[in-house]
Amino acid sequence: MFLTGNQAVDYDLPAMGGARGGAVAANHNGQAACLHGLFARQAQEQLTGGQSLFIEGEPADHVFEVAEGTLRVFRIISDGRRVITGFVAAGDIVGVSMHGSYIYSAEAIGLARVRRLPRRSFDASVNDCAALRPLLFKRVCEEMAAAQDQMVLLSSKNAEERLCTFLLKQLRRSADRGVPGAMVQLPMTRLDIADYLGLTIETVSRTITKLTNAGILCNNGRHMLQIIRPAALAQMAGDSDEMDHFPREQALARGRYRQ
Amino acid sequence: MFLTGNQAVDYDLPAMGGARGGAVAANHNGQAACLHGLFARQAQEQLTGGQSLFIEGEPADHVFEVAEGTLRVFRIISDGRRVITGFVAAGDIVGVSMHGSYIYSAEAIGLARVRRLPRRSFDASVNDCAALRPLLFKRVCEEMAAAQDQMVLLSSKNAEERLCTFLLKQLRRSADRGVPGAMVQLPMTRLDIADYLGLTIETVSRTITKLTNAGILCNNGRHMLQIIRPAALAQMAGDSDEMDHFPREQALARGRYRQ
């Protein structure tokens, strides 16, 4: 049931070397213009809610591009709890920075579609194409930066700040996808959010209620919120915009950062 | 004293290619055998305790290899607190996965020595040398894996587990460096540890005391501990060795992971 990782896929790689004839999206004649181009000719695979794309510990044989939907990326720790380390959505690539085995699992939240490439092909393509390498590098840097941000969130923000930070990020995403009117799509459940933010489901729920009561947002069903006062949200997120150009001085002022 | 990470190491690279002409930048005609080789000919720079190597937000113009000592890698958040996202020690490379600007600061804990390479040179060398690319990629993967581990630690471990995990990691490091007899070197201060583990200095102190009283470790001065019962430490670290091959079953048993 939940183990049905992936069935029946054709694994031919896009014949990287020479002229890639037919050419679907996003790349041209000689070489792929972008990473997306590498996946463009691969068949889409469909995942239903809760279905695994890959599981922590499996050999990391493939790299995936999400075409549609959202996946959660997580690890199960020894006491059985789940830690979600990220969500990936359409356009994102998953499973890149793996050395031997996947270090986390990925599974669909609701319906999702992905394309896959064998890792060897992916690596070879990128390795062969000088234009792609910086693009991949950039992605990895972004992934790293996101991990850093998450560490900061987890190690120093309270429940409210965590949730506001999260909602703000989702708001940006939704806006980028053309969702209008400060609406935020939350495809994931409250439990997903809790496991991502290092909180319990109750705390997430309470905090959303509190923000609603404070007139900062407004609840349109479980998976859709409207942000009424984005500025307030940003302020409560705690990465204060106006001040954080002066990290050193502030820190000194508070006596926490010396020398 | 506690800084003597490892001194007097011979850093000439295994003379991979042929004649490495005068030239700074450390690579090729032949080609460098390893990333370390890229830095080998660079002058060492010395940093004293508390001195910055680079600061968050600066243009990320250089890549560094630590030759000696330990640095802390951190961000200062808007309210002035410091979040340490990692420590780097001899042999580690810092500042790789940066796109435009550094996303964190790095500064020496006590005396340290580093070698630097302009980012352009570093990138060019790696880009030109097919043998180096997977080595760099591997490093980045390790960095990513460490970040994941840290996220798990921060989002789901209690103070004791955090500290035990940390000590265990330091123990491995110390052992790798040839420190004998289950001794752990802690070049950093308690405040550094606290900022790294997402705790306060008081909690770190109390927890060390507790472990000492429990006969698990033994305090030899501020910057040196002896681990009396490594197995107990490992168990308290909470990434239980014996069970975590069955993440799925456990999770289901606890009703936390469904579908």
Add this chain to the structure above:
DNA sequence: CGCATGCTTGAATTTAATCAACCCTAGTGG
């Protein structure tokens, strides 16, 4: 010696977790 810094310990407080009950909604089947 005396100060400063880092560390430890104690008491009070606060935050989020836990335990427990209940609600709401979508989907099912009679």
Add this chain to the structure above:
DNA sequence: CCACTAGGGTTGATTAAATTCAAGCATGCG
């Protein structure tokens, strides 16, 4: 069409853990 159910979600009361505030100790350095 309505009743029922299961899952996800909310709310409340209590508890536990770590923070905060406060004081004192130890070590190293001028």
